[in-house]
Amino acid sequence: MHVLVIPSFYPDESNILNGIFVREQVRALSDELSKINVIYSEQRSLREFNLTNLRSSYFQFHSIKDDNWSELSFKGWNLPTILGKHIWIYNSLRLFKKYIKIFGKPDLIHAHNIFNSGFVASAISKKYNIPFVITEHDSAFVMKSYSKNKLITASNIFKEASKVLAVSNSLKLVLEEITPNLKVNVVPNIIQTEINILRKIGAKMELIH
Numbered sequence: 001m002h003v004l005v006i007p008s009f010y011p012d013e014s015n016i017l018n019g020i021f022v023r024e025q026v027r028a029l030s031d032e033l034s035k036i037n038v039i040y041s042e043q044r045s046l047r048e049f050n051l052t053n054l055r056s057s058y059f060q061f062h063s064i065k066d067d068n069w070s071e072l073s074f075k076g077w078n079l080p081t082i083l084g085k086h087i088w089i090y091n092s093l094r095l096f097k098k099y100i101k102i103f104g105k106p107d108l109i110h111a112h113n114i115f116n117s118g119f120v121a122s123a124i125s126k127k128y129n130i131p132f133v134i135t136e137h138d139s140a141f142v143m144k145s146y147s148k149n150k151l152i153t154a155s156n157i158f159k160e161a162s163k164v165l166a167v168s169n170s171l172k173l174v175l176e177e178i179t180p181n182l183k184v185n186v187v188p189n190i191i192q193t194e195i196n197i198l199r200k201i202g203a204k205m206e207l208i209h
Contacts, residue, residue: 002035004099004106006092006120008113010040012073022112030068037106038071039099041091063102072099085116092120106130108162113138115150118157131162135187141174155179 005026009019023038030036064071074091100106109132111121121132134157140146146154158164158179165187166172172184 001033001108002104002106003029003033003037003108003110004096005036005038005110005112006117007038007040008111008115008117010038010042010073012040012042012075019112026069027067035103035106036069037099037103038069039073039092039095040071041074041076041088041095043076043088070103072102089116089119089123092117093123096120096124108133110135114154114157118154118161122157122160125160132160133163133165134158134161135165135167136171136175136184137167139171141178142168142170151178155182158182 005022007019007022009022011018011020011023026036026038064073072095074095076087076091105128107130109121109124109130111117111132111134114134114136115138118132118134121134124130125132141154155178158175159182164175164182164184166175166184167187169186172186175184176182
């Protein structure tokens, strides 16, 4: 099965520990799946903006091959506004178009965090008819930090996903509370659980075809 991972946070030159857990999961899953890759739209902080850094991050595509998997990224800069969010989503969709030209169409999208990778996965799913899974890590749901409108938007995306995973039981309960009839799986042993879930979804897809 061909899986494409779309993280909301991922290591880059400005922060090598940013979303490092996603890269480690991909590395582990690459031993179990026939094909798994990553796309990520980098957005470096404008506080780091200078001529030297601009030379390394000037809105270009960048590809890395690592063992059994690859990363395709777009190097850009962050605007800490609602416009920045839309630019991130737009650039991620551009990345996906480039991705399928290089690697082909994936069988499944795995988004990490609904804000904002879930939005990208939803848009891809609707346009290309590819199912998607969301793993939610965001403790802001538990802390009640999001507005009612953001929770409604998140709920609508969760409903579209083939499977929603949460990294803790408290997060699971909140996601199920804001999204009636949603069944969320907790993933304490995150690697093995995700492998099993991806296999089950892949088996169902084979039966459909």
